[in-house]
Amino acid sequence: MKRSYIIGIVLIAAAIGIIISTAGDASSYVSFEDAYVMAKNGDSKSIHVVGELTHDSSGEVTGLYPSPDKLSFRFVMQDEKGKVQEVFYNEPMPADFTRSEKVVVIGSYHDDLFVADKILMKCPSKYQETTVNAEM
Amino acid sequence: MVHEFIGDLGHFCVVVSFISALYAAFCFFKASSIGEISIADSWTKNGRMAFYVHAISVLGIVVSLFFIIYNHYFEYHYAWSHSSRRLPAHYMISCFWEGQEGSFLLWLFWHALLGIIIIATNKFWEAPVMTVFSAVQAFLGSMILGVVIPGLELKIGSSPFILLRDAIAAPIFASQPDFVPQDGTGLNPLLQNYWMVIHPPTLFLGFATTIIPFAYCIAGLWKRKYTEWIRPALPWALFSAAILGIGILMGAYWAYETLNFGGYWNWDPVENAVYVPWLFLVAAIHTMVAYKNSTTALKSAIVLVITSFVLILYSTFLTRSGVLGNASVHSFTDLGLSGQLLIYLIFFTAIAIVLAVVRWKEIPTSKKEADTYSREFWIFIGALSLCLMGFQVLIPTSIPVFNKVIELFGGIGNFAPPANQIEYYSKFQLWFAVVVALLSGVGQFFWWKKIDLKTLKDNLTVPLVLTLIVSSAIILFGDVADPAYIILLLAGVFTVIANGKILIGLFKSSPKLSGGAITHIGIGLMLIGIMFSAGYSKVVSLNNTGMLISKESSAEFNSENLLLFINEPKTMLDYDLKYKGERLEPVNENMFISKNDVAKTAVAHLVTAKTQIFKGDELIFDVNDTIEIAPENTFYEIEYTTKDGETFTLYPRAQVNEAMGGLLASPDIKRGLSSDLYTHVSSVRNPTEEQEWSEMEEFRVGIEENFFVNDYVASVEGLQRLETLDGVDLTSEDVAIRARIKVQGEERDYISEPVFLIKDGLVGRISDEVDDLGLKLTLLNVHPETNNFSIGANTRQKNWVVLKALEKPYINLLWLGTFILVIGFGVAINRRYSEFQKMKNKGLE
Numbered sequence A: 001m002k003r004s005y006i007i008g009i010v011l012i013a014a015a016i017g018i019i020i021s022t023a024g025d026a027s028s029y030v031s032f033e034d035a036y037v038m039a040k041n042g043d044s045k046s047i048h049v050v051g052e053l054t055h056d057s058s059g060e061v062t063g064l065y066p067s068p069d070k071l072s073f074r075f076v077m078q079d080e081k082g083k084v085q086e087v088f089y090n091e092p093m094p095a096d097f098t099r100s101e102k103v104v105v106i107g108s109y110h111d112d113l114f115v116a117d118k119i120l121m122k123c124p125s126k127y128q129e130t131t132v133n134a135e136m
Numbered sequence B: 001m002v003h004e005f006i007g008d009l010g011h012f013c014v015v016v017s018f019i020s021a022l023y024a025a026f027c028f029f030k031a032s033s034i035g036e037i038s039i040a041d042s043w044t045k046n047g048r049m050a051f052y053v054h055a056i057s058v059l060g061i062v063v064s065l066f067f068i069i070y071n072h073y074f075e076y077h078y079a080w081s082h083s084s085r086r087l088p089a090h091y092m093i094s095c096f097w098e099g100q101e102g103s104f105l106l107w108l109f110w111h112a113l114l115g116i117i118i119i120a121t122n123k124f125w126e127a128p129v130m131t132v133f134s135a136v137q138a139f140l141g142s143m144i145l146g147v148v149i150p151g152l153e154l155k156i157g158s159s160p161f162i163l164l165r166d167a168i169a170a171p172i173f174a175s176q177p178d179f180v181p182q183d184g185t186g187l188n189p190l191l192q193n194y195w196m197v198i199h200p201p202t203l204f205l206g207f208a209t210t211i212i213p214f215a216y217c218i219a220g221l222w223k224r225k226y227t228e229w230i231r232p233a234l235p236w237a238l239f240s241a242a243i244l245g246i247g248i249l250m251g252a253y254w255a256y257e258t259l260n261f262g263g264y265w266n267w268d269p270v271e272n273a274v275y276v277p278w279l280f281l282v283a284a285i286h287t288m289v290a291y292k293n294s295t296t297a298l299k300s301a302i303v304l305v306i307t308s309f310v311l312i313l314y315s316t317f318l319t320r321s322g323v324l325g326n327a328s329v330h331s332f333t334d335l336g337l338s339g340q341l342l343i344y345l346i347f348f349t350a351i352a353i354v355l356a357v358v359r360w361k362e363i364p365t366s367k368k369e370a371d372t373y374s375r376e377f378w379i380f381i382g383a384l385s386l387c388l389m390g391f392q393v394l395i396p397t398s399i400p401v402f403n404k405v406i407e408l409f410g411g412i413g414n415f416a417p418p419a420n421q422i423e424y425y426s427k428f429q430l431w432f433a434v435v436v437a438l439l440s441g442v443g444q445f446f447w448w449k450k451i452d453l454k455t456l457k458d459n460l461t462v463p464l465v466l467t468l469i470v471s472s473a474i475i476l477f478g479d480v481a482d483p484a485y486i487i488l489l490l491a492g493v494f495t496v497i498a499n500g501k502i503l504i505g506l507f508k509s510s511p512k513l514s515g516g517a518i519t520h521i522g523i524g525l526m527l528i529g530i531m532f533s534a535g536y537s538k539v540v541s542l543n544n545t546g547m548l549i550s551k552e553s554s555a556e557f558n559s560e561n562l563l564l565f566i567n568e569p570k571t572m573l574d575y576d577l578k579y580k581g582e583r584l585e586p587v588n589e590n591m592f593i594s595k596n597d598v599a600k601t602a603v604a605h606l607v608t609a610k611t612q613i614f615k616g617d618e619l620i621f622d623v624n625d626t627i628e629i630a631p632e633n634t635f636y637e638i639e640y641t642t643k644d645g646e647t648f649t650l651y652p653r654a655q656v657n658e659a660m661g662g663l664l665a666s667p668d669i670k671r672g673l674s675s676d677l678y679t680h681v682s683s684v685r686n687p688t689e690e691q692e693w694s695e696m697e698e699f700r701v702g703i704e705e706n707f708f709v710n711d712y713v714a715s716v717e718g719l720q721r722l723e724t725l726d727g728v729d730l731t732s733e734d735v736a737i738r739a740r741i742k743v744q745g746e747e748r749d750y751i752s753e754p755v756f757l758i759k760d761g762l763v764g765r766i767s768d769e770v771d772d773l774g775l776k777l778t779l780l781n782v783h784p785e786t787n788n789f790s791i792g793a794n795t796r797q798k799n800w801v802v803l804k805a806l807e808k809p810y811i812n813l814l815w816l817g818t819f820i821l822v823i824g825f826g827v828a829i830n831r832r833y834s835e836f837q838k839m840k841n842k843g844l845e
Helices: A003-025 A034-040 B003-034 B037-070 B075-080 B101-120 B126-143 B195-209 B211-222 B230-258 B268-293 B298-319 B338-362 B375-397 B399-408 B422-445 B453-478 B483-509 B511-535 B811-841
Strands: A027-030 A047-053 A064-065 A073-079 A084-089 A100-109 A112-120 B147-149 B153-156 B543-548 B557-560 B562-565 B570-572 B575-584 B598-600 B606-609 B613-615 B618-621 B626-628 B635-642 B648-650 B653-657 B664-665 B667-669 B675-684 B699-700 B706-709 B712-721 B735-744 B748-751 B754-757 B760-764 B769-772 B775-783 B788-795 B800-809
Touching: A003 B375, A003 B422, A034 A047, A034 A100, A034 B075, A034 B775, A084 A100, A100 B453, A112 B195, B003 B126, B037 B075, B037 B101, B037 B126, B037 B562, B075 B101, B101 B195, B126 B211, B126 B338, B126 B735, B195 B211, B195 B230, B195 B268, B195 B635, B211 B230, B211 B298, B211 B338, B230 B268, B230 B298, B230 B811, B268 B298, B268 B375, B268 B760, B298 B375, B375 B422, B399 B648, B422 B453, B422 B483, B422 B511, B453 B483, B511 B800, B511 B811, B562 B570, B562 B575, B562 B760, B575 B800, B575 B811, B635 B675, B653 B675, B664 B675, B675 B811, B699 B706, B706 B788, B712 B775, B735 B775, B754 B775, B760 B775
Parallel strands: A027 A047, A084 A112
Antiparallel strands: A047 A073, A047 A100, A064 A073, A073 A084, A100 A112, B147 B153, B543 B557, B562 B800, B570 B575, B575 B635, B598 B606, B606 B626, B613 B618, B635 B648, B635 B653, B653 B664, B667 B675, B675 B800, B699 B788, B706 B712, B712 B735, B735 B748, B735 B754, B754 B760, B769 B775, B775 B788
């Protein structure tokens, strides 16, 4: 067999390997319930859950529990299917966390608590101005 | 008043540049297709003229847009949304790349400049290469065309010259069509940084130059000059890789200095989108070099040059079409150009592939396979490794695209990027880096065509032995324990030593040829620097209390952050630290001033000095001087004391930045030869949020009589009747009295100046805060009969800051390696360009 064929085969095998490993390592967007089932079945892979913070009738964020030393905090979040879940984050509360419209938590269940390794926030952006006021 | 002329002029230039680019493409196409020299020549002349017109109109667009920004014509949407009156002139050019239209413009500008250089330096290649150039320019120009095709309601491009009233349907324009806002909304403060003035143009120059090797390659296929295109393309490919590499690393350095993710590289999709084409371009260069020396690998050179340009188009699509969405923090928002971008991508990809397929059979190949003991074989393997290295990053970066494609066919794409991107990419890229480093060391010892095994062994023995000795020493001293890192270190050291040996040999014989060896030494050093600074980055602000996260869970977490209260010393790993308070930075003065020493005014960016402010011994601001500051920035003074008693101060920053979603932290770095100490705040009192104050405590005191607020000794130093008061219109009937109260803190004295006001018979009180101590003092009443006054005091939680500190060992090797890399590229460009010139002067090209 010619050597170039061998190189070609190795190359294709490596490329396929990369694609398969990507599929294996890729995370996914799931609901809290699916995440819970995954954790129960011993799948401790980190997943993404999209949701919102809970609010009371006057629009104040509810269910926010910073630790006394401010170095970590717990909060209550409702996913897109409506399930409410407590989430722990072992980092100080990000600035403007309470203002975020949408929260993406990346992490997994530890027993009944969802532990986030990373939090992404979508804040209402004043950046894309949609109107102009006379005072400006 | 609405300045319509300048916008119309700019828009006219856009249209001219688009049409002239189309016409130039047509002329150059004609010139390349017609065999008869005299006719072809006149077409070339036409094309050249059209391209000059194009270049001038591109310059016209740039000048018009800059004129609008410079003169604060806020009736234009671009100026309004990207600039403001307070923006210093040197940051005005940064406005060009905050917006998507402006960055297309920058790209057009570089292409126009490069096109002129190509016209000036080429004879034979001018027409076919410029055909590709002009066609690309037409596509790019269409992105900022901003023309609506009537009847179809199809908008082509997004113009930077659109008026605010046309861009935004605000109610004010219905009543006042000529309304012009007083000020713009400003440039993102994150971009007001000198790296952000030079990084984007450099990166875009790198982007722009990738078209040149591609254009030569297409021209070569088209004109059946299958082998000759490599000579002129090679110096440009090297130049492109060098500039793109510098641009990427400038971005990394900016991120290291300005962003708080703790490093210089985050594997963000936008970063990956330039990293992948760069790897392919470097691979392409290697195959081109292999071809020049051994007439092998021509087909791979063609494929790789095309691929790297297609990847540039693909990354443009990724970052600008909005497809990345939530996957990236800094991609542009969608301007409705995704369709156009997709056509741009597909057009050039299709042309290149079709042309290559049609001509494939005609491309000469060497009859014999390269020998296993030849340099070309190992260069080829190296190029393949680089491609796989890029491919591994490309696949996960494209996950949002896969989701879109699945949705297009009616499925549900719920793939998310890997949860921990840094860990995920590092575990693959590390091994690719090892392979590439080893090959770049070994490859240099093979000769072109063939080497016998004995010579090879003799040559490699010394570098191998040296590598083992040096690496063992580094492993011992640097405490490298992880097997993967040891292997990476060995590979890096081997590259440096092996190429060092080659370099010494070349210096004696032919220094012009040393580009490759120098570049590879740079790569080796960079790898060692990355291994140490990323692999052995150490959190020094460890909080070892270990807390339970919930009763059910037994997992223990150590926090990597420290809570510091003001003036309360705390110990972390190798340092004692003390948080000393919030600081402001005056514009034009390279110093920090305490927030307690200034009083706010009605204008956010102006404050007045409450006391004399010194820099060292020099008096900078006297009492009541007005100081201009950047109000969005607060700095936190942290004093470090090492175990040896050495003291230094760092000022990490928090910036109120609405565009980036609120409060943004930037680090401050203590630089050392062997390691950097990197510090940023993780959480601070939100300066835009209301504070919670305790109930007011009242004191009735006389002048210079001590009283105790929150355990601090305070006394009223004097009262002053004010003639004017900022923000209040005082008449002769009104009374305004300001008290000057001294509070003795742990470290220093503070001045608080509350105001008591009677206006129109009504009492008003303006409290004043001692920020450091968390005290708010109010002058409640003045009692002339007993010659004393009532002071009210509220307290809040003391100032605090949550801090994270990291140590980055040997990061300087990364920056040093970068410099050496660039020098190596420079040497190589010089060599390849003089080869091209020699041939051109002989009239061969």
